[in-house]
Amino acid sequence: xxxxxxxxxxxxxxxxxxxxxxxxxxxxxxxxxxxxxxxxxxxxxxxxxxxxxxxxxxxxxxxxxxxxxxxxxxxxxxxxxxxxxxxxxxxxxxxxxxxxxxxxxxxxxxxxxxxxxxxxxxxxxxxxxxxxxxxxxxxxxxxxxxxxxxxxxxxxxxxxxxxxxxxxxxxxxxxxxxxxxxxxxxxxxxxxxxxxxxxxxxxxxxxxxxxxx
Numbered sequence: 246x247x248x249x250x251x252x253x254x255x256x257x258x259x260x261x262x263x264x265x266x267x268x269x270x271x272x273x274x275x276x277x278x279x280x281x282x283x284x285x286x287x288x289x290x291x292x293x294x295x296x297x298x299x300x301x302x303x304x305x306x307x308x309x310x311x312x313x314x315x316x317x318x319x320x321x322x323x324x325x326x327x328x329x330x331x332x333x334x335x336x337x338x339x340x341x342x343x344x345x346x347x348x349x350x351x352x353x354x355x356x357x358x359x360x361x362x363x364x365x366x367x368x369x370x371x372x373x374x375x376x377x378x379x380x381x382x383x384x385x386x387x388x389x390x391x392x393x394x395x396x397x398x399x400x401x402x403x404x405x406x407x408x409x410x411x412x413x414x415x416x417x418x419x420x421x422x423x424x425x426x427x428x429x430x431x432x433x434x435x436x437x438x439x440x441x442x443x444x445x446x447x448x449x450x451x452x453x454x455x456x457x458x
Contacts, residue, residue: 246292246369249285251276251308252327253300261295261355268362279307286315286322293369297352298328298335309335316344325368327352331382336375348374391437392455399433402426407452 248270250261255277262272273289276282278301286294294315300307312324325348326339339349348368354376355361364374395403398419405415412426419426434440437454439447 246270246366247273247289248365249274249276249282249289249291249294251279251282251285251294251296251300251311253277253297253304257297257352264355264358264361265365268365270365277301279311282308282311283314286311287318290319290322292323293365294322294324295365296324296326298326298332306332306335321346323369323371324348325350325365325374327355331376331379333382336379336383339375345373346371349379350374350376351378394436395433399429399436402429403433403451403455406430406448407455 248265250258250265250272252258252261252275258275258277262275265272273291274285276285276296282294282296282300294312296308296312298306298308300311308326312322312326315322315324323346327350328335329352331351336349339347346368348364350361350364354364367374392400401419402415405418410418412423412430416423416426434447434451437451439450441447
């Protein structure tokens with residue numbers, strides 16, 4: 246396959262090139278910055294883009310943002326991102342995007358040559374390759390909140406509250422009685438720990454909870 250490698254480390258670029266060429270692939274271009282990555286990916290349209298997440302000038306997330314820009318112009322672009330360590334926010338964004346032909350591997354995984362080449366071929370063929378350590382940290386980072394205990398109907402009622410609807414309006418939208426809406430409302434208040442209290446506007450507080458504020 247035709248591959249583009251993007252990393253600000255010339256040593257890593259060369260190492261990846263030798264590894265990929267030894268496996269029978271062709272490195273058609275390389276890049277040392279996010280700007281070069283975007284331009285060369287869109288020019289060559291390789292079978293796979295392998296890019297470090299952190300690249301110049303800020304060494305934060307230029308590779309990730311470049312990948313997103315590439316995808317906006319070329320939605321089916323197969324992209325395998327590499328990282329020195331797990332950045333949970335980036336990993337979560339990537340995993341939850343549901344986009345195929347996507348990978349996120351820790352650089353240490355490159356030393357497991359067979360696994361790395363398997364991931365390369367999987368992403369190039371439209372699959373997903375997420376490092377097990379990345380998945381584990383994303384799962385560990387998630388914390389249950391009271392919102393997780395709401396039933397689908399209770400969540401629906403809460404979302405309609407967020408639109409500013411009264412119980413009457415919610416009942417009309419959901420084709421149920423106002424009494425049913427009131428029951429759902431009281432149950433979701435209880436699950437969110439909002440007891441009757443004159444000093445707290447429960448509807449407002451519930452909606453703010455939904456918004457994560």
